[in-house]
Amino acid sequence: xxxxxxTLLRGAIFxxxxxxxxxxxxxxAAPLSVIDWLDKPAPQxxxxxxxxxxxxxxxxxxxxxxxxxxxxxxxAPQVTTRPLxxxxxxxxxxxPASVTGMKPDLWAGSPVAALTRRIDALPELGxxxxxxxxxxxxxxxxxxxxxxxxxxxTLTLARVKKLEALGAxxxxxxxxxxxxxxxxRRLFDVWAQxxxxxxxxxxxxxxxxxxxxxxxxxxxxxxxAARGGDxxxxxxxxxxxxxLSLIPxxxxxxxxxxxxxxxxxxxPPLATPREMDPLTFRLFETIGEPLPTRPLPYAYAxxxxxxxxxxxxxxxxxxxxxxxxxxxxxxxLGLLTDRKAxxxxxxxxxxxxxxxxxxxxxxxxxxxxxKTLPPAWREMQSAELEVSFSTSFQERSNGxxxxxxxxxILAYMGLLSPSYETVxxxxxxxxxxxxNDALLRAIARGEAPETAPTAALPRAIYDAFETPTPNLAWxxxxxxxxxxxxxxxxxxxxxxxxxxxxxxxRRALSTLRAxxxxxxxxxxxxxxxxxxxx
Numbered sequence: 060x061x062x063x064x065x066t067l068l069r070g071a072i073f074x075x076x077x078x079x080x081x082x083x084x085x086x087x088a089a090p091l092s093v094i095d096w097l098d099k100p101a102p103q104x105x106x107x108x109x110x111x112x113x114x115x116x117x118x119x120x121x122x123x124x125x126x127x128x129x130x131x132x133x134x135a136p137q138v139t140t141r142p143l144x145x146x147x148x149x150x151x152x153x154x155p156a157s158v159t160g161m162k163p164d165l166w167a168g169s170p171v172a173a174l175t176r177r178i179d180a181l182p183e184l185g186x187x188x189x190x191x192x193x194x195x196x197x198x199x200x201x202x203x204x205x206x207x208x209x210x211x212x213t214l215t216l217a218r219v220k221k222l223e224a225l226g227a228x229x230x231x232x233x234x235x236x237x238x239x240x241x242x243x244r245r246l247f248d249v250w251a252q253x254x255x256x257x258x259x260x261x262x263x264x265x266x267x268x269x270x271x272x273x274x275x276x277x278x279x280x281x282x283x284a285a286r287g288g289d290x291x292x293x294x295x296x297x298x299x300x301x302x303l304s305l306i307p308x309x310x311x312x313x314x315x316x317x318x319x320x321x322x323x324x325x326x327p328p329l330a331t332p333r334e335m336d337p338l339t340f341r342l343f344e345t346i347g348e349p350l351p352t353r354p355l356p357y358a359y360a361x362x363x364x365x366x367x368x369x370x371x372x373x374x375x376x377x378x379x380x381x382x383x384x385x386x387x388x389x390x391x392l393g394l395l396t397d398r399k400a401x402x403x404x405x406x407x408x409x410x411x412x413x414x415x416x417x418x419x420x421x422x423x424x425x426x427x428x429x430k431t432l433p434p435a436w437r438e439m440q441s442a443e444l445e446v447s448f449s450t451s452f453q454e455r456s457n458g459x460x461x462x463x464x465x466x467x468i469l470a471y472m473g474l475l476s477p478s479y480e481t482v483x484x485x486x487x488x489x490x491x492x493x494x495n496d497a498l499l500r501a502i503a504r505g506e507a508p509e510t511a512p513t514a515a516l517p518r519a520i521y522d523a524f525e526t527p528t529p530n531l532a533w534x535x536x537x538x539x540x541x542x543x544x545x546x547x548x549x550x551x552x553x554x555x556x557x558x559x560x561x562x563x564x565r566r567a568l569s570t571l572r573a574x575x576x577x578x579x580x581x582x583x584x585x586x587x588x589x590x591x592x593x
């Protein structure tokens with residue numbers, strides 16, 4: 060049921076572009092980003108046609124069956140059972156296979172315990188192409204694991220928590236809700252906490268009011284009772300939780316101020332708690348002591364995207380989330396060009412440089428563009444937002460006849476954009492792209508250049524396209540309905556490769572290509588060569 064869930068997302072937040080082919084991943088009709096698909100309005104359902112009424116035919120004597128025996132032995136077949144009334148396991152995911160190219164059995168063959176550990180342990184990837192593939196994995200519509208409904212909840216919870224860790228709060232909420240968070244004890248708490256970050260806590264509290272059994276978290280019970288106006292229940296639960304030490308003292312203190320604001324009018328501000336969760340964050344905001352989000356995990360940055368936050372806070376949050384791939388590029392561009400910079404330094408320099416380049420592009424003046432592009436590129440490099448910048452401006456920059464460093468930057472933008480292959484085919488042969496010129500041009504076409512580079516990482520990329528050596532164990536996983544698990548291993552390897560491990564890079568790129576993720580492999584290689592993150 061992916062179409063109804065699509066409407067739950069409020070500006071869902073990340074970019075992905077992966078054309079698929081080969082044995083493990085089917086080729087889609089055209090590269091389509093997950094965020095593009097999620098942003099599309101859901102098509103209206105067609106009304107069912109009226110049934111065609113026909114005159115029933117007279118009963119006929121059945122003919123004798125002329126077919127071979129249905130079994131070759133008399134032994135009892137293996138039977139799968141489930142308790143009467145138990146829910147039938149269902150597919151879970153926001154994006155269908157027609158968009159991702161991934162079959163629904165993505166996780167089906169993997170032991171759920173090992174799979175969730177692998178998802179939890181996956182480190183921050185730091186490469187836009189890798190982040191894009193990870194979002195595709197986490198949001199793909201997939202069949203339930205063979206281990207049953209409880210295992211399905213366990214896997215869904217791991218997917219939701221990883222999305223939260225990346226700052227993709229809206230998709231995480233939608234995934235949890237699709238999986239039954241409003242009726243599931245295992246999913247409710249994380250879903251309720253996510254609601255706290257985006258200001259829709261009343262939705263979670265309404266669900267809890269209808270089904271109080273959903274949580275054992277006393278703090279959530281107290282908060283929701285108070286939000287619903289049931290102060291007696293809130294105070295009674297607070298007193299019991301305090302007496303029984305059910306809530307940490309730091310959270311008790313902020314709950315006390317939330318419940319009894321008159322008693323603390325002249326009290327000094329509370330210290331920032333050592334352990335933070337979305338409810339605590341929301342409580343501090345409610346008592347008039349909002350906490351800065353910059354030192355907190357990515358998910359908290361989503362709170363600064365709300366209109367109640369200042370523009371500077373919105374800009375800083377948008378840049379953080381764009382770096383993880385959790386915010387669409389057009390959302391960041393919209394904020395950067397929303398109004399004039401209020402000061403100088405930091406994010407204001409980013410705003411000023413991007414706006415000047417944007418204005419120059421509108422004039423189509425080659426001189427103006429040549430003057431404004433290098434400063435804008437330097438600011439985006441300092442913010443590690445080159446891919447987002449390139450994606451936002453590459454199409455508008457097509458056909459510009461620049462020279463010198465501006466021409467080289469424009470070529471880099473094209474190679475970092477989704478149109479890298481088309482751009483590479485039109486690059487002037489006399490344009491010097493730097494020490495990896497031949498490799499960049501060849502990789503964009505999915506080839507290796509005639510001459511192998513000597514530096515370690517460029518040589519690893521060359522080898523992956525000239526003589527690929529995929530990891531055979533991961534390939535075997537993919538053939539055994541464990542493609543998701545295989546790709547998690549590959550992503551971990553790709554991260555190590557991007558940080559300088561040439562052997563891991565060669566293996567990861569080779570495996571991606573063998574699994575049909577050619578676009579991901581090429582974009583990852585181009586990004587490693589151009590972004591200089593290692």
